Amino acid sequence: MQTQVLIIGAGITGAGVARDLALRGVHCIIVEKQDVNAGASGGNHGLLHSGARYIASDPASAVECQRENHLLKHLAAHCIEATGGLFVAVAGDDENYIADFPSTSRRCGITAHEIDLKEVHELEPALSNRLIAAYAVNDATIDPFKLSLDTIADAQLHGSRLLRYSRVVGFEIVHGRIRATRVKDELTGRVLSIAADIVVNAAGAWAGVVAAQAGAPIRMRYSKGTLLVTQNRIAYRVINRLRKATDGDILVPGGTVSILGTTSERVASPDVIYPEIHEVDAIIDEGAVMLPQLAETRFIRAYCGVRPLLEEAGKRGTDDPDDRAVSRGFALIDHLAGPEKLANFVTITGGKLTTYRLMAERTADWVCRRLGIQQPCRTHRVPLPNTVDARWTEPGLAPNTWLRSHAPNDALLCECEMVPRSVVEQIVTTIRKQDGRPSLKAISLRSRIGKGPCQGTFCSQRLAAYLYDRNYLAGSQGIVELRAFLRERWRGQQPLLWDTPLAQAELLEAMHCGLFCLELAAEGGVIEGLDHA
Amino acid sequence: MPDKEETLCDLIVIGTGLAGLSAALFAARRGIDTVLVGLTGEIGFASGLLDLLGVHPVADGRMVKDPWRALERLRREEPGHPYGKIDNDVIRKSIADMLAFLAESGYPYWCDSQANLRMVTPVGTCKPTYAVPHTMQYGPVALAQKTPCLLVDFEGLKGYSAIQIAAKLSACHPHLRTLRIAFPEGRGELYTEHMARALETTAVRATLIEAIRPHIGDVLCIGLPAILGIYDTVRVLEDLTQGLGRPVFEIPTMVPGVTGVRLQELFGRRLPALGVRCLMQQRVWNTWRRTDGRWSLAVGQNTAERTVRARSVMLCSGRFFGKGLCADRHGIRETIFDVPVVQPFDRTLWHNKDLLHAPGHPINRAGLAVDHRFRPTGDQGRVVFPNLFAAGTILAYQDWVRQKCGSGLAIATAYAAVAACHEYLKEVESAK
Numbered sequence: 017m018q019t020q021v022l023i024i025g026a027g028i029t030g031a032g033v034a035r036d037l038a039l040r041g042v043h044c045i046i047v048e049k050q051d052v053n054a055g056a057s058g059g060n061h062g063l064l065h066s067g068a069r070y071i072a073s074d075p076a077s078a079v080e081c082q083r084e085n086h087l088l089k090h091l092a093a094h095c096i097e098a099t100g101g102l103f104v105a106v107a108g109d110d111e112n113y114i115a116d117f118p119s120t121s122r123r124c125g126i127t128a129h130e131i132d133l134k135e136v137h138e139l140e141p142a143l144s145n146r147l148i149a150a151y152a153v154n155d156a157t158i159d160p161f162k163l164s165l166d167t168i169a170d171a172q173l174h175g176s177r178l179l180r181y182s183r184v185v186g187f188e189i190v191h192g193r194i195r196a197t198r199v200k201d202e203l204t205g206r207v208l209s210i211a212a213d214i215v216v217n218a219a220g221a222w223a224g225v226v227a228a229q230a231g232a233p234i235r236m237r238y239s240k241g242t243l244l245v246t247q248n249r250i251a252y253r254v255i256n257r258l259r260k261a262t263d264g265d266i267l268v269p270g271g272t273v274s275i276l277g278t279t280s281e282r283v284a285s286p287d288v289i290y291p292e293i294h295e296v297d298a299i300i301d302e303g304a305v306m307l308p309q310l311a312e313t314r315f316i317r318a319y320c321g322v323r324p325l326l327e328e329a330g331k332r333g334t335d336d337p338d339d340r341a342v343s344r345g346f347a348l349i350d351h352l353a354g355p356e357k358l359a360n361f362v363t364i365t366g367g368k369l370t371t372y373r374l375m376a377e378r379t380a381d382w383v384c385r386r387l388g389i390q391q392p393c394r395t396h397r398v399p400l401p402n403t404v405d406a407r408w409t410e411p412g413l414a415p416n417t418w419l420r421s422h423a424p425n426d427a428l429l430c431e432c433e434m435v436p437r438s439v440v441e442q443i444v445t446t447i448r449k450q451d452g453r454p455s456l457k458a459i460s461l462r463s464r465i466g467k468g469p470c471q472g473t474f475c476s477q478r479l480a481a482y483l484y485d486r487n488y489l490a491g492s493q494g495i496v497e498l499r500a501f502l503r504e505r506w507r508g509q510q511p512l513l514w515d516t517p518l519a520q521a522e523l524l525e526a527m528h529c530g531l532f533c534l535e536l537a538a539e540g541g542v543i544e545g546l547d548h549a
Numbered sequence: 550m551p552d553k554e555e556t557l558c559d560l561i562v563i564g565t566g567l568a569g570l571s572a573a574l575f576a577a578r579r580g581i582d583t584v585l586v587g588l589t590g591e592i593g594f595a596s597g598l599l600d601l602l603g604v605h606p607v608a609d610g611r612m613v614k615d616p617w618r619a620l621e622r623l624r625r626e627e628p629g630h631p632y633g634k635i636d637n638d639v640i641r642k643s644i645a646d647m648l649a650f651l652a653e654s655g656y657p658y659w660c661d662s663q664a665n666l667r668m669v670t671p672v673g674t675c676k677p678t679y680a681v682p683h684t685m686q687y688g689p690v691a692l693a694q695k696t697p698c699l700l701v702d703f704e705g706l707k708g709y710s711a712i713q714i715a716a717k718l719s720a721c722h723p724h725l726r727t728l729r730i731a732f733p734e735g736r737g738e739l740y741t742e743h744m745a746r747a748l749e750t751t752a753v754r755a756t757l758i759e760a761i762r763p764h765i766g767d768v769l770c771i772g773l774p775a776i777l778g779i780y781d782t783v784r785v786l787e788d789l790t791q792g793l794g795r796p797v798f799e800i801p802t803m804v805p806g807v808t809g810v811r812l813q814e815l816f817g818r819r820l821p822a823l824g825v826r827c828l829m830q831q832r833v834w835n836t837w838r839r840t841d842g843r844w845s846l847a848v849g850q851n852t853a854e855r856t857v858r859a860r861s862v863m864l865c866s867g868r869f870f871g872k873g874l875c876a877d878r879h880g881i882r883e884t885i886f887d888v889p890v891v892q893p894f895d896r897t898l899w900h901n902k903d904l905l906h907a908p909g910h911p912i913n914r915a916g917l918a919v920d921h922r923f924r925p926t927g928d929q930g931r932v933v934f935p936n937l938f939a940a941g942t943i944l945a946y947q948d949w950v951r952q953k954c955g956s957g958l959a960i961a962t963a964y965a966a967v968a969a970c971h972e973y974l975k976e977v978e979s980a981k
C-alpha cells in the first residue's frame with residue numbers, strides 16, 4: 017500500500033491533519049489502532065476553551081485557545097454550543113487570584129466581564145449561594161465525536177483513507193528515511209507494509225511509544241483526568257472555579273447532561289486506565305462546593321483520558337508533582353533535528369482539542385514544505401461540512417427524528433436514548449463504507465446507544481439480536497461482542513455504583529451473567545458443557 | 550404511631566420476591582397466621598428457571614452437573630454460605646414442596662432430580678439450572694439429543710432472535726432451522742406479556758399454528774420464545790403441540806418476561822386462598838419494637854395507612870434492586886430495621902474493574918449474617934432480635950448470580966427460616 021502521507025492516530029489531531037492535507041490535494045492514509053477517538057479525543061471534557069483557564073499557568077496556550085475558539089465557532093458551528101462560561105469563586109478561595117483575573121485575562125486578549133452576584137443566580141440557579149465573585153467568558157462546548165467523525169468524513173471525501181483497528185508496530189528505516197511502516201490488523205493479525213513519503217505521528221499520549229519504534233526518544237508524562245456525566249443537565253453555561261486549576265472545578269454541559277471534572281493523576285502508561293473511586297469522590301466533593309446539588313445528583317457514567325504532556329528539556333524534572341503546571345501547548349517535533357535524524361518523520365502531540373485545527377495547520381505546513389507543495393492551508397476559511405456519518409452522536413437528535421417520522425416498524429433498540437433501527441442501519445452503512453465491521457462498540461461510538469441510564473443492560477442484546485437478523489453478526493460473534501461492549505460500559509459505571517445505579521447494575525449482572533452466563537464464556541464465546549463437581 | 554386500622558398476625562413476611570412468596574407459602578402450610586407485604590416487581594424479573602446450584606467453584610467457572618454433590622462440596626468450602634446452614638435433605642424437601650405446590654397450581658415444573666439441565670438462553674448460551682417450567686421441558690431434551698428443531702421468532706419482538714440463538718448453537722447443534730413470522734395479534738412492537746395473554750385464546754393459538762405449520766418440514770420439535778400463556782400454560786402448550794404435531798418448547802426471553810408474570814399471578818391467586826393476607830404493592834414505612842417484644846409495622850402504598858402488629862418478622866426484602874439493601878458512597882445499609890450488614894471495608898472493594906471477573910464482585914457477598922435459625926446477627930455473632938428472621942438474596946456470603954443459585958436459595962432459606970420461626974412461636978406460646 018502506498019500514500020503520500022501516512023498519519024498515525026485517528027484522534028482529533030490525526031483527523032485534523034488528514035483534512036488539512038486533503039484540502040490541499042495531498043493523499044493521506046490514517047491508521048488507527050482502535051477506532052476514531054479511542055484516545056484523549058474520546059476521553060475529554062468537550063470544553064471549547066476561551067483560554068481563561070490558562071492565563072496564569074500558560075499564557076501562550078491561553079492566547080491560542082482564544083483565537084481558535086473564535087474561529088471554530090464559525091467554522092464548525094454545528095459541533096459547538098456557544099453557551100458562554102462563568103468563572104466563579106466561593107468564600108475561602110484565593111483573593112489575589114480573583115483580583116488579578118480580569119487584568120491577566122486582558123493581557124492574553126481574553127475578555128472577562130464581571131457579573132453581579134445577584135444576577136449570576138438568575139443566570140445559573142444551581143450555583144452555590146456562597147459565591148464571592150463571578151466573571152463571564154467566551155467558553156463553549158464542543159462535541160468531540162461529531163468533530164472527529166465529520167473531520168474524517170471530509171478528509172475521506174477529498175481522497176483520504178481511514179484504516180481502523182490498524183496498529184503501527186514498526187518501521188523500516190533505510191538511509192535516514194522511513195521507507196515503510198508496518199501496520200498490524202488487530203482483527204486478523206495480518207501485518208501490512210505502507211510506504212509513504214512522509215509519516216506523521218499523531219498518536220497523542222502514545223506519540224512517545226510510536227516514536228521510540230523509529231528510534232526517536234520523546235520524553236512524555238502521562239496525566240490522567242477523570243470526568244463524571246450527570247443524568248440531567250445541571251447548568252446552561254460552562255462553570256469554572258475561579259482559582260488555580262485543581263480537581264473537580266469545571267462543569268461542562270453536553271446536550272442533555274453535564275460533565276463534571278477533572279483530576280490530574282500521573283500514570284505510568286496511557287494503556288490501561290480507569291476512572292478511580294477516590295477521583296470520583298474528590299471531584300464530587302469539590303464540585304459540590306460550587307454547585308451544591310452535585311452532592312446529591314445521579315451520575316450515569318465516568319470516563320477518563322490521558323493528557324500527553326511533554327517534558328521540556330531542562331525546564332522541569334519528572335519529580336515536579338504538579339502536572340497541571342506543565343505547558344498545555346503543543347509540540348511539533350521534526351525528527352531530522354533529533355539524534356535519530358529521520359528526514360520524513362514528524363510528531364505532533366500535546367495541545368488541546370480547542371487548538372486541534374492550529375496544530376493540524378502547522379503540521380500540514382511542515383509536510384508541504386518537505387514535499388515541495390505550494391498549496392496554502394484552507395481550514396481557517398472552509399467550514400467543516402455537517403455529514404450524516406457523524407449526526408447520531410448528538411443527544412436528542414435520534415428521538416426527535418424518530419418521533420417526527422414515526423414509522424410503526426422502526427422499533428427503538430435503545431429506549432433510554434431512543435435510538436431506532438433506522439439509525440442503526442445508517443450507522444452500519446457508514447461503518448461498512450470505511451471497510452469496518454459493525455461491532456456493538458463501533459455502533460455505540462457513533463450514536464447514543466448504551467449511554468442512557470440503563471448503560472447497555474437492555475439495548476446491548478436488542479442490538480445484538482438485530483445485527484444477527486440482518487446478517488451482520490454470525491456464529492459466536494454476538495457473545496464476544498456483548499462481552500466487549502458490556503465490559504467497556506462497566507469501566508464507566510463501576511466507580512459510580514451506589515444508590516439507584518447500583519440497583520441498575522445488579523439487574524445488569526442478573527441478566528447478563530445470571531441468565532446469559534456471559535461470564536462463563538471463553539474469549540471465543542464458547543461455553544463448555546456441564547462439569548462433574 | 551398511626552392509629553388507624555390495626556392488623557394482628559404471628560408472622561409478617563416482608564418482600565414479594567421468590568423468597569417472600571415461598572416464606573408466606575411455607576408459613577401458611579404450617580398454619581402460621583401470616584401477612585405478606587411488599588412491592589411486587591422483583592418477581593417480574595424472574596427468568597422462571599429454578600436454579601439450585603449451577604456453578605461451583607465460581608472462580609473456576611465450573612458448571613455443576615450434580616447439584617447435590619456440589620452442594621456438599623460448597624458446604625465444605627464455603628461454610629458461611631446460607632446453604633451451609635441447611636442439610637441436603639431439608640433443601641430437597643423445600644424444593645419438592647415448592648414443585649408440588651406449583652404443579653397443583655396448574656404450572657408444573659420439570660427436573661431430572663439428580664442432574665442439572667442445560668437450558669438455552671436468548672443469546673444462545675446454555676445455562677445450568679435445576680428445574681424448568683413444563684413449557685420449557687423439551688428444550689433441554691432437544692439440546693442434549695441434538696434433535697432437528699425449528700426456532701421461531703416474531704417480527705417486532707426485540708431482543709429475541711432465532712437466528713442469533715441458532716448461530717450460537719450451530720457449533721454443537723447442527724440441525725437448527727429458523728423462522729420469522731408475524732404474530733397473529735399485533736403489529737409494530739410486540740411485548741411478550743401481551744403475546745402470552747393473546748395466546749390464552751383458542752383462536753389466536755389456531756392462527757399461530759397455521760402460520761407455523763407450513764414451515765415444519767422435517768424438524769422434530771419447535772422452539773418459541775416464552776409466550777405460551779400466563780394462566781393456562783398447560784392448555785396452551787397442549788394445543789400447540791397437537792396442532793403442530795411436534796413437541797413445542799419455550800426459550801426464556803430477556804427480562805422482564807412472562808415467566809415472572811406467571812409466578813406473580815399464581816402466588817397472587819393462591820396465597821390468599823391458603824389464608825395469607827397479602828398487602829401487595831405496599832411498603833413498610835416504619836417499625837417499632839414494643840415492650841412485649843412484638844413488632845408494629847406501619848404499612849401502606851404511598852404513606853403509612855395501617856399498622857400490622859406481628860409476633861415475628863421475616864425479612865425477604867432482597868438486595869439493592871429489591872430495595873432490601875441500599876448504599877450511598879460511604880456504605881451499605883439494610884433499609885427497614887437497619888440491622889448490621891456484612892460488607893467490604895470500603896467502596897473501593899465493592900466491585901472489580903472487570904464486569905466479568907471470574908470470582909465475582911465482593912459486594913455481591915455482602916448482606917445479612919444470620920445464626921443457625923436465620924436470625925440476623927451483629928457484633929460477635931449476637932442475634933439482633935429473637936423474632937426477626939431473614940431469607941433469600943439479602944443474606945450474606947453468597948453470590949446467587951454467579952453461583953446460579955437464586956431460586957434454590959430463596960426457597961430453601963425461606964423454608965428453613967419459617968421452620969425456625971415456627972419453633973420460636975411455639976416457644977413463646979408454651980412460655981405463656
Ligand SMILES: Cc1cc2nc3c(=O)[nH]c(=O)nc-3n(C[C@H](O)[C@H](O)[C@H](O)COP(=O)(O)OP(=O)(O)OC[C@H]3O[C@@H](n4cnc5c(N)ncnc54)[C@H](O)[C@@H]3O)c2cc1C
Nearest residue numbers: 025027028029049055056057061063184220241321369370
Ligand atoms: C481528561 C481530559 C480532559 C480534557 N479536556 C479538554 C477540554 O475540555 N478541551 C480541550 O480543548 N481539550 C481537552 N483535553 C485535551 C484533548 O482531549 C487532547 O488534547 C486531544 O484530544 C488530543 O488529540 P490527539 O488526536 O492528539 O490524541 P488522541 O485523541 O489520544 O489520539 C491518538 C490516537 O492514536 C492512536 N494510536 C496510538 N498508538 C497507535 C499506534 N501504534 N498505531 C495506530 N494508532 C495509534 C490512539 O488509539 C488514539 O486514537 C482534555 C484531555 C483530557 C485527558
